């Protein structure tokens with residue numbers, strides 16, 4: 392009986408929420424500043440609980456393209472990861488299944504990084520509208536995912552794309568430990584800066600330049616091995632895909648920085664706006680980077696001072712623990728006073744009462 396009652400209540404709740412509580416469009420005046428997107432005047436979601444925010448994904452809101460672009464990408468990347476793992480484990484033959492070929496590890500790491508990034512981003516965009524606290528805390532998760540992905544890409548790019556000739560005096564002479572330390576420090580700094588700019592020192596519009604500079608620095612660190620290969624005069628079939636990755640990322644970044652196209656026509660581009668175009672650019676760019684890395688993968692065996700599985704695991708573990716602890720400290724320490732929900736909402740009251748007990 393208990394299950395039947397719960398199911399009936401759930402159906403009633405879904406029906407009620409979709410009919411009455413979830414208007415697909417809302418004005419910007421009715422939403423928290425945290426949710427507000429510059430130049431966008433409509434399409435804001437009015438979800439006050441976790442269940443409502445999940446239901447609101449099916450409405451044509453200004454978060455729909457953000458949620459679905461990375462939600463679908465997350466599912467696609469699970470498929471791609473499984474396919475690459477199957478290949479790495481010995482393909483169709485079924486022999487040596489226990490032994491993942493070492494050269495696949497950096498590629499799998501890059502793909503896993505992209506999956507973490509798009510999944511965290513999708514969750515952040517779904518649940519960010521629940522309350523001011525959810526908005527800020529969920530975007531810590533988003534920033535964690537972005538920098539997890541850039542750290543993983545840095546390791547994969549180092550593993551496959553350094554110049555073959557160590558005598559050129561370029562990046563080949565750069566030690567692995569030095570590059571891994573620079574990459575780790577750079578991506579952890581960007582994560583810290585993003586969190587501080589958005590959650591501790593808000594409003595932060597006037598320091599956008601610093602955030603853009605941090606992103607560029609982070610991107611440049613990742614590009615060091617590849618840049619060194621170009622400077623050494625070595626050309627590879629993967630060069631086109633690396634350029635396409637750069638072009639997609641740059642276009643997405645440009646849209647985000649300039650608030651185009653919604654700046655020109657806010658009422659037309661409230662679903663497909665600069666942030667969602669950046670999402671699409673990021674995911675298409677990451678796919679091209681994956682294709683480029685697949686082409687570069689055979690070089691791995693010939694390159695000097697190859698990073699071991701332990702080296703890469705260590706960098707990713709340090710990033711995950713450091714960023715995780717920092718994110719947790721900000722969400723549960725710095726955001727203590729931020730509203731976790733409207734006190735009038737019965738669902739929130741019940742949840743709080745349960746927590747207190």
Ligand SMILES: [Zn+2]
Pocket residue numbers: 457512516666670
């Ligand atoms: Zn996003």
